[in-house]
Amino acid sequence: MKLLRYGPVGQERPGLLDAQGRLRSLADHIQDIDGQTISPESLKRLAALPIEQLPLVDGNPRLGPCVANTGHFICIGLNYSDHAAETGAEVPPEPIIFTKSPHSIIGANDAVEIPRTSVKTDWEVELGVIIGKTAKYVSQDEALEYVAGYCVVNDLSERAFQIERHGQWSKGKSCDTFGPIGPWLVTRDEVPDPQNLDMWLEVDGHRYQNGSTKTMVYGVAYLVSYLSQFMSLHPGDIISTGTPPGVGMGQKPPVYLKPGQQMRLGINGLGEQHQVTYAAK
Structure with a gap:
């Protein structure tokens, strides 16, 4: 579904x-x-x-976030070896974990705000994993049983806030509107192999990201199991699993988002997102 x-x-x-x-x-x-x-x-x-x-819905209504009342919005950093290379980082020996504020979540096609003082707002197409039942100390073999489904995530990032302002990554990841999810939650039965999904992202029609979940360092089952060793994962929680190469920070020279630009991104079988950027007032 x-x-x-x-x-x-x-x-x-x-x-x-x-x-x-x-x-x-x-x-x-x-x-x-x-x-x-x-x-x-x-x-x-x-x-x-x-x-x-079931009743048909008339017109073309706005699509909101594909799951409501998310408690944890957990992200995995540097989870694609080719993305790590483009940023000059080494592949981590264990998953890098950080969080985005659930208040950053918006619908897949809602507008994205460029924060005040931002100079390095960046894009990241990612596979989102949505938890369907409470997971605590689960094994890798049983981990996917705790997944309700999958969605597209744009893990927007303000790189200056994230990297140059010291401390944890979350303050560069949690700005308002920095978490578009959807357009829909695709249930697990329709995604037989989450490690074989093509993904892409364009800005103003230029294709920057072309990747596949095949190149994840740590796969979905491993991540669900790994995270459950440190915290309980609850129904409605989202794990954003990392991005392939092609982010703005990795361009030569770097390219960052400005107000009035359009992003289009998607994952095979999970739908597409479309966002326009605007300046914070």
């Missing part, structure tokens, strides 16, 4: 995309797409619904 949330900010309603790409409402069956409704039991009930009998 491709689960989604549609409607104005703060008033999103649950829905799904049918086989013909039409948006259908789930409002008669669940309140929202969140940790409670993406459990294995809930997803099984939703999958059994007669999809062609």
Whole structure:
């Protein structure tokens, strides 16, 4: 299934995309797409619904974040060896973990704000992993059983805040609007191999990132298991698993986002995002 949330900010309603790409409402069956409704039991009930009998949604509504009420938005740094090389960093012997504020989350096609004083706002297309049941001390063999599904993430980053302002990476990663997710949550059954997904990103029509999850240093199952050794992962939590090469910081000379630009990014089978940038007031 491709689960989604549609409607104005703060008033999103649950829905799904049918086989013909039409948006259908789930409002008669669940309140929202969140940790409670993406459990294995809930997803099984939703999958059994007669999809062609669900109400069609008129028009072309805004798509909100594909999961609501995320508690942890956990990111993995330098998880593609070729991306590490372009930034002059070494592949870490264990996953680098940092967090983005859940308040940075926006819909897949919402506008992205360039922060005040920003000079190095950058893009990163990433595979997002959405947890479906509480994971604590899980093994790598069983880790994918705790995954509800996957989505596209744009892990936007202000590099000067992240690298030059000292301390942890989170302050360069957590700015308002720096976490577009979606357009939909694609359930795990539709992604048989999360380590074989092509991904790409364009700015103003120029293709900067072309990569594949094949080149991850630490795969999805390893990351879910690894993180669960340090903290409980709860339904609705998101793991953003790293980016392939082609970020703005890695260009020669570096290229960074400015107000009025357009980003387009996607992952095979998981949909596309489209964002316009604007200056913070």
